[in-house]
Amino acid sequence: MTVSPELPQVLVIDDEMGPRESLRMLLKPNYRVHTADSVEAGIRLLREKRPDAVVTDIRMPGTSGIDGLRRIREIDPHVAVIMLTGFGALETAQEALRLGANDYISKPFDAKEMRDVISRNVERTRVHRTGEHAASEIRELNSRLLKELAQKERLASLGQASAEFVHDLGNPLTIVWGYVQLLAKKLEQQEKGQGAENPTSAKELNIIEQNVRLCRELLTMWQSYGSEDASPNKPISVAEIVREVVKGVATIATQSGVELKADVSEDPCTLLGHAVQIKRAIQNVIVNAVQAAAEKKGSVTVTCLPKDFYIDVRVEDTGVGIAPAQLQKIFEPYFTTKQGKSGTGLGLYITKKVVEDHNGSIKVDSTPDAGTTFTIRLPLLNN
Ligand SMILES: Nc1ncnc2c1ncn2[C@@H]1O[C@H](COP(=O)(O)OP(=O)(O)OP(=O)(O)O)[C@@H](O)[C@H]1O
Ligand SMILES: [Mg+2]
CATH class of the missing domain: 3.30.565.10 (Histidine kinase-like ATPase, C-terminal domain)
Structure with missing residues (x-):
């Protein structure tokens, strides 16, 4: 018989073959059942199969079900864990609940009750995992969006910065251009012999130099744009x-x-x-x-x-x-x-x-x- 891989999976951990096998028979029609006769073997299967629910006996030789529960929770905080308790072991069951078990059933168990509890808990794990998955996708999406946004903001502020830079260069360049024209006219007049005897260009050259320096300073200022200790x-x-x-x-x-x-x-x-x-x-x-x-x-x-x-x-x-x-x-x-x-x-x-x-x-x-x-x-x- 082939088992559909889509069937929910249940892991049964019990050192006694009787309850282990009767659970397998009971659950087989609706679940893919894995069984383990010790906590150690159960933990291995838990890692390997990622079951939707674990049914574990509390009292077992070696590692007890309660210790097993702790280890299961460390590995998978969301898988539903149902404890099988001996008759009258209510206190242990309550402790198990406190430690993160989701349910408990006393042995000998009633078949219908067992099926109900398992189906409820498998559902619970699936809802949890789907929620977890959605949340992690949202988290990832969110962090990707934030990264993109930061990049866009950087680009936008760079765009703004370049516009300011273009504007800043405009003023000194206009000034330099004005003086260059003035000097050219002076030279022309001098060549034609119309100018003053000894035309001085020192003032104009000085202003040209000053404004070229301003252009250079603006460039330096914009190059250090964004760095904290710019100047x-x-x-x-x-x-x-x-x-x-x-x-x-x-x-x-x-x-x-x-x-x-x-x-x-x-x-x-x-x-x-x-x-x-x-x-x-x-x-x-x-x-x-x-x-x-x-x-x-x-x-x-x-x-x-x-x-x-x-x-x-x-x-x-x-x-x-x-x-x-x-x-x-x-x-x-x-x-x-x-x-x-x-x-x-x-x-x-x-x-x-x-x-x-x-x-x-x-x-x-x-x-x-x-x-x-x-x-x-x-x-x-x-x-
Ligand atoms: N002294 C002023 N007299 C009249 N309008 C002015 C004066 N100063 C600024 N404005 C008005 O304010 C607007 C914005 O000035 P701003 O200096 O920000 O930009 P701009 O001069 O238009 O462009 P840019 O400075 O890039 O050459 C000008 O377009 C103009 O309408
Ligand atoms: Mg202006």
Whole structure:
């Protein structure tokens, strides 16, 4: 007779042949039955066959059923274990239940009761195992999803980082380009003999050099992106940075017909922070102001004046202004009204992030058609 492999399996452990064989006969029609005459042999079969239920005698020579139960639980915490107890051995049965047996039946057993108990317990194991299996699949799926999510987040933040990088390079490159054009014109005039007797290019070259250096610094900053100890805070002079930015932007302003005025404190206005970051933050606001003023051939006034414990960098323009509805969106990443003019809409988003990283704040006042004022407030290093 062949036994279907799909039949549930029952392992019977009993040192006495009588009950062992009568159980085999009783269960054979509905189960695949394995029998063992000792705990040792039973444990071997348990590992090999992974039965759905174990029926084990309690009292056996050598290793007892109770010790056997402990070992079964170590190997398989979910398999149903039914203890066979001698007549009147209620206490032992109760101890077995306490130790993790699922049921007990007193010998001599009633055939119907035995079939019921086994069928109930086989079902129980199967439900447990299916649940366990589902749970482990869910756990695996979950951990795979988490891994994928982490990867996507890394990619997304890398995408965001590259967009910021592209934006950052834009400002110094525009400045460099402006000065290169200026120098080219000077050279041309000189060749034609129209220029000044001894035209000096030192100032322009200096600004070009400064902005190429900024590009390099930005590159270094982005290369160390994500690493914790990228660059520690250092005492930096905000006044110095504002002066450098104003000097750099001056040509673009002139080229766009914008008058650029600056009133920068003689005091260095020192704070603890990252010079490159502060530079990009301030540059964004001043470049925006020049762009806004250009449309009206207006002016931009930059002031940098310390007050008690902080410094206000104010950038005021007489440009197109910002409509109230747009005012609340300007700090959002990718918000721009300069479509087609290569605006990425990241400038103010970056500025706000940098300013807040330095425990500062940024505020804006604007009147459409009249102009806009941005105020960046940064806490100074107390000396
Ligand atoms: N001084 C200003 N005057 C008028 N509008 C401004 C001014 N500054 C910012 N804005 C508005 O805020 C928007 C967002 O500015 P942001 O600097 O973030 O991006 P962008 O200048 O459009 O693009 P990018 O900085 O990448 O060149 C601008 O498109 C513009 O509409
Ligand atoms: Mg901008």
